Amino acid sequence: MPNATSEAAQLDDIEVRPIAFSANAPARLEFADVDTWIFDLDNTLYPADSDLWPKIDQRITAFMIHLFGLDGISARALQKYYYRRYGTTLRGLMINHGVDPHAFLEFVHDIDRSALLPNLPLAEAIMALPGRKLILTNGSRAHARLTAEALGLATVFEDIFDIVDAELVPKPERATYEKFFAKHHVDPKTAAMFEDIDRNLCIPHEKGMITVLVVPKPGCDDRREPFEIAASQNLPHVDFVSSDLERFLRDIAAHTIPSAQSAES
Numbered sequence: 001m002p003n004a005t006s007e008a009a010q011l012d013d014i015e016v017r018p019i020a021f022s023a024n025a026p027a028r029l030e031f032a033d034v035d036t037w038i039f040d041l042d043n044t045l046y047p048a049d050s051d052l053w054p055k056i057d058q059r060i061t062a063f064m065i066h067l068f069g070l071d072g073i074s075a076r077a078l079q080k081y082y083y084r085r086y087g088t089t090l091r092g093l094m095i096n097h098g099v100d101p102h103a104f105l106e107f108v109h110d111i112d113r114s115a116l117l118p119n120l121p122l123a124e125a126i127m128a129l130p131g132r133k134l135i136l137t138n139g140s141r142a143h144a145r146l147t148a149e150a151l152g153l154a155t156v157f158e159d160i161f162d163i164v165d166a167e168l169v170p171k172p173e174r175a176t177y178e179k180f181f182a183k184h185h186v187d188p189k190t191a192a193m194f195e196d197i198d199r200n201l202c203i204p205h206e207k208g209m210i211t212v213l214v215v216p217k218p219g220c221d222d223r224r225e226p227f228e229i230a231a232s233q234n235l236p237h238v239d240f241v242s243s244d245l246e247r248f249l250r251d252i253a254a255h256t257i258p259s260a261q262s263a264e265s
């Protein structure tokens, strides 16, 4: 099994990495034309080493134990197989077993969020970005809303595009992004996307969005599956990598907002 910690550490070494630009052309200037800022939810807007995603992950396993009468190890193996094969475990359960998606989503997102702390610096950093801000998640709207509230981000986003809006077809499927662009009138060529799973940035990059892979801070646990942890530092669909989303956004805002630029001059 790959060593998740060491591979994450490799990514951290290239934090806020301007892949396509020289040191004399600050990467942040590439965001000057962005008018729509799109964020994944889980392990992107809250730290990957928080206890939230493991709770959801364990609820999914519990759902499958109950559904199939499997032992925990077998249920876990099937859960991860479906996740990798279909993008979400739910998708695999729907296609292969006709599982009611709404019952699944309600069960797996019924978790204690009390350990999540409000992140007001992140809220301020997102609000300072010029333009619209949206959440694009493979989870449910209720989960995204409750989690955003716990993080102090409830008023930051214009809307949430959830797995039900995506007609239960998850990222990284092309159709999901097409539905998202259409519903929210997003021009991908003037949009940026922030995600912790690199495969979910393939279509955004192809459509012309600026893509940012958000990775755990140095020394923090990495909640991604081993196959999701990038083996290469040169993923062609990842424009930037950051282990500090708040700092990355503050840096963008400080150098792309006209009033901020004029105030500095």
Ligand SMILES: [Mg+2]
Pocket (backbone or CB within 6 Å): 040, 041, 042, 043, 044, 195, 196, 197
């Ligand atoms: Mg995520």
